[in-house]
Amino acid sequence: MDRKRDKKIKEVVSKYRNIPYKHNGRSLRGLDCLGLIIFFYKEFGIDLTHKDRNYSKEWYKEDAGVYLRELLKVGTAVEFDNLQALDLVYFELLPDVVTHSGVMVNDQQFIHILQKRNVEISSFNRFWRKKFAGARRLI
Numbered sequence: 317m318d319r320k321r322d323k324k325i326k327e328v329v330s331k332y333r334n335i336p337y338k339h340n341g342r343s344l345r346g347l348d349c350l351g352l353i354i355f356f357y358k359e360f361g362i363d364l365t366h367k368d369r370n371y372s373k374e375w376y377k378e379d380a381g382v383y384l385r386e387l388l389k390v391g392t393a394v395e396f397d398n399l400q401a402l403d404l405v406y407f408e409l410l411p412d413v414v415t416h417s418g419v420m421v422n423d424q425q426f427i428h429i430l431q432k433r434n435v436e437i438s439s440f441n442r443f444w445r446k447k448f449a450g451a452r453r454l455i
Contacts (some may be wrong), residue, residue, distance in 0.1 A: 391452035
């Protein structure tokens with residue numbers, strides 16, 4: 317384990333934890349899941365702002381694959397059994413549509429935000445394991 321990296325992850329998690337959800341949110345007053353990963357990775361020197369776009373509230377009905385296509389353009393694929401801190405994880409919360417993402421904070425938990433919730437840490441319980449659609453390693 318890289319102690320310096322782990323300390324930095326804890327600091328960043330503390331900074332973003334409990335920020336409320338806001339559709340297309342890109343500030344510490346409100347974030348959506350894409351905003352969170354953009355801000356989170358920026359703390360580690362990775363600029364994902366070129367992946368940003370102004371999504372309509374029902375973007376997945378207009379182009380269901382747009383979010384996944386953008387995520388697949390960064391990093392390299394990672395298998396579930398090889399997840400580690402700072403891997404980007406993404407999920408199909410709707411059938412066959414990637415609509416959610418987060419960042420691993422260790423090999424078992426990830427930081428993310430859901431609608432009507434605040435930024436939080438979740439473990440890969442049965443629900444999240446079932447919804448897991450893939451991961452990318454950026455660092």
